[in-house]
Amino acid sequence: MARILLISHICPPAIDGGSRVIHKIGDYFKTEGHTVASLCSNASSTDDFTHTYKTISTKLNSKTSVFNLPVYTIFHRPLKLVSRLFPIFSVFAKGPIFKLLPFLKFLKFYLKFKPDYIVAGPLPTTIILYANFLRLISNFIIHHQTKILINASFHPTDKDFHNPLLIHALKTSDIIWTLTNFETNYFYQHFGIPLSKMINVGNGVDSSLLTKVSKLKRPIILKLLYIGSFAAHKGIEIIIDSLKHLPPITTLTLAGQTTLYFPVIRSKIKKLPKTYQNRIFLTNSFSDVDLKKLLDNCSILISASTQESFGIVLLEAMARGIPVIGADIPASSELIQKSGAGIIFKTGDPIDLANKIISINNPKDLKDFSIKGLAYATSHTWDRIGESLWQKISSS
Secondary structure (H helix, E strand, C coil): CCEEEEEEEECCCCCCHHHHHHHHHHHHHHHCCCEEEEEEECECCCCCCCCECCCEEEEEECCEEEEEECECCCCHHHHHHHHHHCHHHHHHHCCCCECHHHHHHHHHHHHHHCCCEEEEECCCCCHHHHHHHHHHHHHHCCCCCCEEEECCCCCCCCHHHHCHHHHHHHHHCCEEEECCHHHHHHHHHHHCCCHHHEEECCCCECHHHCCCHHHCCCCCCCEEEEEEECCHHHCHHHHHHHHHHCCCCCEEEEEEECCCCHHHHHHHHHCCCHHHHCCEEEECCCCHHHHHHHHHCCCEEEECCCCCCCCHHHHHHHHCCCCEEEECCHHHHHHHHHHCCEEEECCCCHHHHHHHHHHHCCHHHHHHHHHHHHHHHHCCEHHHHHHHHHHHHHHC
C-alpha cells in the first residue's frame, strides 16, 4: 500500500470543481487501503480567501491526516495588482499562501509521512508550486522518491494558466491527469509534453448519484437549473437573459458558492421586472443531499461558462438523468458530444440559448438525452477513474 498526499486549493464542502476532484480521488485511494493525507487552505471562497472554515490540523485516524491551514489574506489583493504589471506573479495572487507557523507544523508531519505520491491541483494556483517544493524535500533531505500527479483543470483561454512557473511545473511532473482530448492535445502541441506522460480519464461522479432509467421523471413546468460558483466567467447573466425569450411559466434556479462577483448577479436580478424576479430562485448553500433534490426537480441543467476544464456538474446531472445544455467551448462541447446527453449553444448568446431550450423541450428528446447521459455517467464513476489512475501511477 502507498502513502499519498493530496494538495488542493480549498477543502470540501467548499464548491470548487478542481479541488473537489482531488479529494474525491483521495477518497477512492482510502477505500483501496492506501494511507492518505491532505493539505489545503481553510478557505470557503476561491476568489479572495476571506471566508474561512475552522482551522484543522489533526490526525483523524490511522489512514487519514488533514491539514486545513490558514492563509495570508492580506497579500491577495495587492498581489492581484502587482500581477497586472508583472504577470509571472499571478500564480501567487491566486494563492493559497499558507501562514508560516502552521505550514512549518505541516512540514514536520511531512518529514515523517514520506509520501510515495503527491496528487495536486488545480492550476493556476500555488498548489503546484507547493507540490514541487515538497518533492525537492523528499528527494534531497529525506532521500525518498516521491512522484507527482497533477490535475491541471486547464482553461486555455485564461492567461493565468500560461504562467511560466506553472508550465514548468507541468513539464517536470511525473504524470498529468487530463480531463479531455482537447486538454491532452493542447499540452502536447503547445507545451511539448509527451503523450506518454498524460492520462486522459476525465472526471468521475459519485455512484450514490446514479439513478435508474425506470425512475426518470420530468417536471411538467419547464424548470432550468444552474449549479456552480457565482463567478464572472460562469455566464450566469446569459442564463438570466434567456428567460426573456422563454415561456412565462419557465423558472430558473441558481445554486452555487458565493464569490466576490455574487453581488453583481444579485443586483442584476433586482433590476429585472417583478415578473422575471419571481421566476428566479437563488441558493448559495446546499449539501450533497440537496444536490440530488435540485437535479431531480429540474427539466434541464445549463452551463453557460466561457471557460471550463471539464464541467463536472454536467456529469452529475447526467447521473440523475437530467438533459444538459452547454456553451460551445471545447471542454463542454466534447463532454456533451461524447455522452449524447444534450446540446450546445453559442457562447454568450441568450437568444440562441433560449432557442435551444425550446427545441429540446419535448418528451422524446428529453427522454433520449436522459438515457444517454445516464449510461455515460454510469461508466464514469470515481471507482473507475481511480482504478485507471492507479494503474498509471503505479506502473510509471
